[in-house]
Amino acid sequence: MITITNISKAYSSAPVLEGCSLTVPDGSIYALAGRNGAGKSTLLKLSAGFLCPDIGEVRIQGKPVWENRESIQHTVGSLIDMPVFYEHLSAVDNLKLQQAYMKQDPTQETGDINRVLQEVGLEGIREKPVSAFSYGMRQRLAIARALLHNPRVLLLDEPMNGLDPLGVQELRSLFVRLAGEGKSLLISSHILSDISAMADTVGILSGRRIQKEFVMEEYPGNRKEQFEQEVLAAMKGDME
Template sequence: MLVFSDVRKSYRNLEVLKGLTLSVPRGSLFGLMGQNGAGKTTLLRIAAGLLALDSGELLVGGIDVRRDPARAKRLIGFVPDGFGAYDNMSVAEYMSFFASCFGLYGRSARLRTEDLLQRVGLSARQDSLVTELSKGMQQRLSLARALIHDPELLVLDEPTNGLDPGSRFSLRELLGELSESGKTILLSSHVLSELSEICTDIAVLDKGRVRATGEVQEILRQIANSNPLRVAVLNGEKTALRMFRTNPCVRAVMQEGKQFHLEFIGSPEDEASLLQQLIDAEVPVKSFVREPGTLESFFLNMTVGREERIIVHDEDESDM
């Protein structure tokens, strides 16, 4: 649905996007992760047709945005991170105004507005001024406005930012329903746990480039297979330490008495093999647990420089 190829964008002398390449599958609910300054907002605004790219190519539904920007924009609905309220407009007037921007008038505009306001839970607030709405209601109204022309692609910049838990949950439910109806949704969020709960795919941006991308379930599987192992033994610490240091799946090991913390990059089969080796060596294992993983840990591993790991062991290990 959305294909970025070697996209570059600079502001004066600051290059924000540095040859970024990314593909957003049709029908996906695609999340962008990245620290402040990673290029998320710039990427979203280019995707929405609000910023021109300096070089590279962007296809929206197969349409080259440089060659036919008007046609591409008709496929897109954009929800910014700020509402931009119209002080003297009611909710119904607000929707009618944006409907007219896309050539919808009269009965067709009214029916479309009523349907969308019902979907976002604002049917009872049609006569309210938009400035009287809560932050959560304004965000839902902004989403309804973005849907007025029935776009194929929705682009949302931090849609849950500043919302209370109830409003955040309602918005997530609505995005899930829109995704199931066939809409392609591209969004960014600082709430990484939300991305893992609602997104089908994610991409990690760092300093203007894509560091990792894939289906959420595959990313979580990678996380699970790279999480630390915590091993506790009753005795035989020296034997266990020797085995850990020579195992190809153990990048580093830290020891505190009979407790070991392993940076382990192996699969579940590799875990089972290591446990069996300890048993065969008659090392009594008290516990053998892989730590749970999260998108937060994956994000930090992708965007923060890896610290140098040090093997810590008992002082008498030199007697081995």
């Protein structure tokens, strides 16, 4: 579970988030939507322990994130900002380095790498150097790296960027399956069709806080257009 309570954050006295709160229960997907610069990436970085909040608190599995930011990394998998890899190494070797960094059990290394590469559809090019990867393939590898230590929580910033339509569909299905296994996923996306296809809850980040939440079970297929209209209105601040 992710619990964000009354978070505020400013950069050089310019406020980005003020009094922002949300909850992501176990076994669910919470999608963040908002205009460019609304603070989605900042909120994900605070949730991962990469930034310290000025006010408020983030808890993951009941533990304060900032105070436990080192140990919490074994509970959290993240894709935030542009992923960086060792370009001359293969996908497999990059994942082996991640395993060493996370101090994973070496007896499970091969099985874990095979598992995540298969989950993201890269098993056929596992030995290819990352320098030859397209942007979409890098996104897939970054998600594989986030999944490698089997985290309870996933924090993903625009994970569908650069993917072809089939790749988008495959990853949406993967995220839904992971939520079904009890994981908590906090995902930012500006693609409303992705959000409506996989999220349990959608939060609109506007005016430095979550202004409105949509429970997606209230928007079946025949109401998806209404959902998109209401989301756009909420982003503009036009909703009552």
